[in-house]
Amino acid sequence: MAVTYELASGTAYVTLDSPENRNALSSVLVEELTAGFTAAAQDRAVRTIVLGHTGTTFCAGADLREVGSSPELRTRQMLDVMRLIIDTPKPVIARIDGHVRAGGMGLVAACDIAVAGPESSFALTEVRLGLAASVISVAVLPRLSSRAASRYFLTGETFDGAVAEAIGLITAAEDSPAAAVADYTTMFGKCSPQGLAESKGLTTAAIRREIDERGTAVAEQSARLFASDEAREGMMSFLEKRSPSWAAQ
Numbered sequence: 001m002a003v004t005y006e007l008a009s010g011t012a013y014v015t016l017d018s019p020e021n022r023n024a025l026s027s028v029l030v031e032e033l034t035a036g037f038t039a040a041a042q043d044r045a046v047r048t049i050v051l052g053h054t055g056t057t058f059c060a061g062a063d064l065r066e067v068g069s070s071p072e073l074r075t076r077q078m079l080d081v082m083r084l085i086i087d088t089p090k091p092v093i094a095r096i097d098g099h100v101r102a103g104g105m106g107l108v109a110a111c112d113i114a115v116a117g118p119e120s121s122f123a124l125t126e127v128r129l130g131l132a133a134s135v136i137s138v139a140v141l142p143r144l145s146s147r148a149a150s151r152y153f154l155t156g157e158t159f160d161g162a163v164a165e166a167i168g169l170i171t172a173a174e175d176s177p178a179a180a181v182a183d184y185t186t187m188f189g190k191c192s193p194q195g196l197a198e199s200k201g202l203t204t205a206a207i208r209r210e211i212d213e214r215g216t217a218v219a220e221q222s223a224r225l226f227a228s229d230e231a232r233e234g235m236m237s238f239l240e241k242r243s244p245s246w247a248a249q
């Protein structure tokens with residue numbers, strides 16, 4: 001299994017558990033992640049959902065070994081997963097203590113609360129592979145300041161939890177993300193399910209609107225870029241651990 005599911009004291013723990021490929025968004029992982037969130041949303045015993053991970057990487061983004069087979073399907077799956085997290089009528093907390101790259105940034109942005117530990121790092125690496133953060137932009141852009149978006153979308157540089165908090169990507173950078181998440185689950189347990197669902201609808205309206213208005217266009221852009229020669233060279237160079245031919249030396 002690429003995703004595990006556990007229910008304890010009203011909290012559903014949906015854990016990305018494919019560390020051998022850095023919790024990349026393979027077709028299996030996406031299917032199991034969808035199943036986990038669907039189960040949690042439908043279970044009346046669940047008050048809060050925690051999206052966590054095993055290994056040193058929260059999520060590395062698209063599984064580059066699979067994207068060539070059907071880029072249209074992969075981009076649509078990413079859009080659907082973010083929409084599922086946003087539409088789930090229960091608060092979703094991302095518990096991060098590892099690296100977040102590319103599509104993983106979309107998962108973080110879709111969550112209502114995101115807490116990152118000291119081992120966390122973040123990067124929108126698509127631009128360095130001949131791609132763009134097309135699909136995940138519908139969730140990431142509403143979270144960031146305009147200047148931060150320009151900087152990190154265009155440079156692909158890595159930043160830490162403190163910066164992620166400052167620019168609005170995460171809620172808080174903490175020494176102990178597990179303890180901080182436990183505090184949030186306690187707070188949510190004191191709130192009414194109806195109140196949480198209706199309040200979440202208010203806070204996610206901007207992202208939902210972005211998906212409705214731009215989802216099809218960004219999915220088409222992403223599929224087009226994945227099929228391009230520059231992106232093929234970028235992805236191959238990444239897998240071969242070398243610089244792409246078009247990168248300045």
